[in-house]
Amino acid sequence: MFMLCSFEKRKITELHKTGLQMIENNQKHQRHGLLINITGNGKGKTTSALGTAMRALGWGWTVKVIQFVKSSGATGEKRFADNSTLPIEIIPMGAGLTWKSKYSEEEHINRANTAWNAVKEVICEDNIDLLILDELNIALHKSWINAEDVITFLESRPKWQHVIITGRYAMPEIIAASDLVSEVQEVKHPYKAGIKAQKGIDF
Numbered sequence: 001m002f003m004l005c006s007f008e009k010r011k012i013t014e015l016h017k018t019g020l021q022m023i024e025n026n027q028k029h030q031r032h033g034l035l036i037n038i039t040g041n042g043k044g045k046t047t048s049a050l051g052t053a054m055r056a057l058g059w060g061w062t063v064k065v066i067q068f069v070k071s072s073g074a075t076g077e078k079r080f081a082d083n084s085t086l087p088i089e090i091i092p093m094g095a096g097l098t099w100k101s102k103y104s105e106e107e108h109i110n111r112a113n114t115a116w117n118a119v120k121e122v123i124c125e126d127n128i129d130l131l132i133l134d135e136l137n138i139a140l141h142k143s144w145i146n147a148e149d150v151i152t153f154l155e156s157r158p159k160w161q162h163v164i165i166t167g168r169y170a171m172p173e174i175i176a177a178s179d180l181v182s183e184v185q186e187v188k189h190p191y192k193a194g195i196k197a198q199k200g201i202d203f
Helices: 006-030 045-058 076-083 105-125 136-141 147-155 172-177
Strands: 035-039 063-067 088-092 130-134 162-166 180-183
Touching: 035 045, 035 172, 045 063, 045 130, 045 162, 063 105, 076 088, 105 130, 105 136, 105 147, 136 147, 136 162, 147 172
Parallel strands: 035 162, 035 180, 063 088, 063 130, 130 162
Antiparallel strands: none
């Protein structure tokens, strides 16, 4: 039976990945970039966006996640991105949970605007295939960022770039500007049975 040495397998894998990237680079400007919004009071909004990120990475796309509420605390997705050789970066820029935050409203506003400025820089760099704006809905709902400015800027992004917005309380004008909107509704949640958030499932 014909066998490949490990370095030969590696070489073929690298060639395969390069081939995928070449295909995608050639087809990039044929894409119809979507603005996707995942909202609702149920668990799974960020999880859904990260699932799409995994799919995008499988096609050799470059992925960036900017988090508007989550702080620098350890999460499974952040650990994965930091230790992966795949083209994904996760940047937490928030001040943590808004309903039990030790930070002032002014601090939340400052951090949200810093995150939004980072988003604008990323879009202007013109090299991210999938951009996930985690919990941007919350920042907009709380008026930390001007919704009209966000919509106007996102509409000016490269036509091939996909953007996913997550978080509760999606505003009507953001929904109207989106190409795809999904609402995650809570049916049952373990927290109400006294089960706390767990590594690998919740963060």
